[in-house]
Amino acid sequence: MSLLGCIADDYTGGADVAAALRRGGLRTALLFGRPETAVDLTDCDAVVVALKTRTAPATTAIAETLQVRSWMAGRGADRVYFKYCSTFDSTPQGNIGVVADGLLDADGSRLTVVCPSTPDQGRTVHNGHLFVGDVPLSESPMRDHPLTPMTDSDLVRVLGAQTPHRVGLVGLPVVRRGADAVRSELAAMRHRGVRYAVTDALTEEDLRTVARAATGLTTLTGAAGLAHALAGTLGAEASAKARDTPEIPAGPALVLAGSCSRTTLEQVDRAREHLPAHRLDLRAVPDPERLHELADDWLREHGDGGPLLVYSSARPEERTSDSASYERILAALARSAVQLGYRRLVVAGGETSGAVVNALGVTAVAVTGEADRGVPWCVHDGDPPVALLLKSGNFGRPDLLTRAAQGRS
Template sequence: MTTPIIGCIADDYTGGTDVAAALRRGGLRTVLLFGPPDPQLRLGDCDAVVIALKTRSLPAVQAVEMSLLAQHWLRERVTRQVYFKYCSTFDSTDDGNIGPVADALLDAQSAAVTVVCPAAPEHGRTVYQGHLFVHDRLLSESSMRHHPLTPMTDPDLVRVLRRQTTHPVALIPFPLVRQGPDAVADRLAELACDGVRYVVVDAVDEADLNNIAAAARGLPLLTGSAGLAGAVGRIAAEHHSTEPVDIVDTNGPTVLFAGSCSRATLGQVALAREKFASYRLDPRTVADVGDLLPGSHAWLAAHLGDDPILIYSSAPAEERGPADPQTAGALEQLMGALARAAVDAGARRLVIAGGETSGAVVDSLGITAVRVDAEMDRGVPWCTTLAPADPLSLLLKSGNFGTPDLLVRAASLGASR
């Protein structure tokens, strides 16, 4: 049995699938775990293991505790490096959780310094002069400034991180990154000697990420988005054999669940509604979200069959009322209950849009581990549960990811098998 060379801790479930896809794309056999892993879990042969937690929006103390449990589990099983994965839009508040979790992981790894690199150029996230851009807009001018839980109103990552940690934060700017891995590595060493713990590194394309990954190869802990993780995986895979990436055939009905209200998901839902029977969960129509369960459950039972179906709560701002975390949480739990009912009724392929929705569904189904298979779109892989007798196929999609027809293509793939 092979020992994983890379272990990753992700701060939400779709972030976990994103980084797992990046590692798998690089050639590493990757297993994705959901929630704090069982100490007795046997991984089998794999080169990378990703632990997807739901810590992004938790109080910092809880996020640190869960992340340390995952880190301890990895230290006993991973030979080389731990990677702390957060969103490419650096989703956090002034209290954390990126800074507090990174502080705790660095302490546990006895590491002096780490890089901070949320850049994901393939998704339009770049860092220049320490400022995070979403395509051609500063982060603070993007839709993330209106995020209900982690509104991002400051694009300066050095400034943001300094509010989350008591340790020094510095920047390696773009011109130095372009000088290559040796220049970046030398500067990292200099900053570590000066007592700097966090080094934000500019990156505007894949070549920059490759330079950073090569320079930081010897660091016990790295932090960033799936962009840097992909570069780390490519370097590691140069010394490991690869195998074909395919999609496992799981026969059974396909159900789509969409809870994200991001622009990308709204467009994907609109196209899916044109193709498939659909049911909207609208909390404005009931006194309590729980009152939506009987009608939605009856609709699911009546429509589950050979053709894909869609259940969604995704809606534009003008159609969903004021932001309410309690209502959002209740909708996620409702989605989880409906997913459980769908699987119990024979569904074997689930397509889920939205990080919190994905977490609720995975938890409701009691799924703890999957193998990462082929991607439908970048950062959106199919995953197969490890139960050999009756596996499920899952597509867990971050709200902002995917082409407009992603849900239609994913569901049609399931219908054609």
């Protein structure tokens, strides 16, 4: 098979989709940021490049994505998968639509699918509306997201506001008739001038149907659910090698939580019951430099080899608008922790994960086993080696942070 290229719009999303491709039997490399020319992809079936473009200015998001697309094409990737979150979160102006437009314009594609459905995470699409569990996206905790609040669950309408091109729907009755029916509907939509086909999907089988129907497309878009289904259609001749995993380095663990999602807040509350914890709160200490100093002192005082938790995660009424300061402090603490001998970093939140990865200078990792679905351990073979667990805010069971910090499955 030819190389599959995947571009994710944030770092936790990159880890999520890399895990899905690996689980589907593809030997997968995960890179952070625009890659270096010298990256060796000889033994890879898929390469995921994770960018920080979800909330970047649109021109920056488009330019960085197209540079990575060009880099992938130069390494034999004749198909690209644009991965966004299963909650489709973005600003009202983008960047999902504008980045997808850039990708389709670059390769001359007239149509692609739009499929954020990921049933194993409780994300499904029905009648074009995105559901989180049993409630529409607009009624879920995502309506209160501090950076990308989602107040509309109608994907046709949401995407239609981000692109000048037509957006249509492949409804569930068509999907349930099979891949040939979906393929015919996509052809009819292309003929009518529709560029984006939002696809209903409630089950893994629905995703496999969409994936089989879309194999002829050179640009696809979706979340990790469709990527996993796509991996199955591409053949799993490398499945045994894909499951060969590097060992997670021995050493203590530090949890760094910046996400304010309801899921992460519950995980932080659970972790505080078991781990020494330090909270970052700019309301109590308004000077970010002083807040960092106090946290760094606490880390060094408690750095006796046991797992620790540092968090800025807060409920809506407790938040401040200065999320960037929290990210800088958590990233700086990650550097301090590695210097102190910590070898496992558990990071909650997409923006926080991006800040930590960049602060550590990590550009490539080996994706290994998942602590929870979509949350893999990633091993950086540096000096010293470090294992990173990069968790999207909404992912994981309530005890995930505790289990990961304590080295339990």
